[in-house]
Amino acid sequence: MRIDVVSLFPDFIERCAGFGVTGRARERGLVSLHAWNPRDYAEGNYRKVDDRTFGGGPGMVMLVEPLRRCLAAMRRADPQPAHVVHLSPQGRRLDQRKVRELAARPRLALLCGRYEGVDERLVQAEVDEELSIGDYVLSGGELAAAVVVDAVARLQDGALNDAASAAQDSFEDGLLDCPHYSHPVEHPYGTVPEVLRSGNHAAIARWRRQQALGRTWERRPDLLAGRDLSRQDAALLEAYLRGRDG
Numbered sequence: 656m657r658i659d660v661v662s663l664f665p666d667f668i669e670r671c672a673g674f675g676v677t678g679r680a681r682e683r684g685l686v687s688l689h690a691w692n693p694r695d696y697a698e699g700n701y702r703k704v705d706d707r708t709f710g711g712g713p714g715m716v717m718l719v720e721p722l723r724r725c726l727a728a729m730r731r732a733d734p735q736p737a738h739v740v741h742l743s744p745q746g747r748r749l750d751q752r753k754v755r756e757l758a759a760r761p762r763l764a765l766l767c768g769r770y771e772g773v774d775e776r777l778v779q780a781e782v783d784e785e786l787s788i789g790d791y792v793l794s795g796g797e798l799a800a801a802v803v804v805d806a807v808a809r810l811q812d813g814a815l816n817d818a819a820s821a822a823q824d825s826f827e828d829g830l831l832d833c834p835h836y837s838h839p840v841e842h843p844y845g846t847v848p849e850v851l852r853s854g855n856h857a858a859i860a861r862w863r864r865q866q867a868l869g870r871t872w873e874r875r876p877d878l879l880a881g882r883d884l885s886r887q888d889a890a891l892l893e894a895y896l897r898g899r900d901g
């Protein structure tokens with residue numbers, strides 16, 4: 656998978672994507688990352704990339720022409736068409752379903768805004784979709800782009816040492832993850848649940864499913880809204896809630 660990132664701070668993503676699973680995915684050639692700086696395509700001595708917004712009001716807007724030239728150079732660099740994503744609070748909220756969809760694409764181009772954002776004409780002419788990582792305002796789209804790079808890189812075949820772990824991640828089946836424990840079994844903070852030490856894989860799977868259902872019910876009921884639970888899941892959740900409420 657190729658990922659191009661258009662950003663006024665190209666080394667930002669380079670650094671963020673150099674650690675752990677994402678760094679390993681790049682070392683293994685599963686993901687290639689290419690940064691493009693619109694300032695390299697701006698005119699004049701100051702290589703101007705932003706200007707005041709029409710209509711008045713505070714803040715600056717990223718100019719359409721340096722971005723157009725930058726994206727043209729990015730497209731010329733590889734014949735594989737790029738799916739262009741603009742990271743913006745005005746975008747659809749990123750979720751694991753969307754991450755899986757993006758991870759299946761051969762090439763992504765992530766457009767990172769700065770200042771008040773990007774001239775709308777560039778968005779309308781060049782952007783395939785806008786995505787938001789949350790309802791808050793960042794100083795730039797780079798952190799959001801780094802989130803996308805991390806989330807899609809780890810889903811590349813061979814990125815995780817244990818391929819099964821991606822399938823068990825939170826949200827993979829629309830639920831929050833179950834709790835996890837390791838050594839020691841006994842600690843002043845508590846004891847590892849007996850079932851996890853039982854060796855009974857069916858019981859462990861049941862317990863984990865029940866914990867995932869219960870935690871989702873308690874913390875993110877929106878993920879269960881409108882979802883038809885199987886009879887087994889409904890029974891597990893009911894038992895979880897009974898046990899919680901005594």
Ligand SMILES: Nc1nonc1C(=O)N[C@@H]1CC[C@H](O)C1
Nearest residue numbers: 742743768769787788793795799
């Ligand atoms: N929330 C978000 N999810 O994706 N991107 C953002 C975000 O706040 N972007 C900033 C807004 C103006 C500046 O251009 C960049």
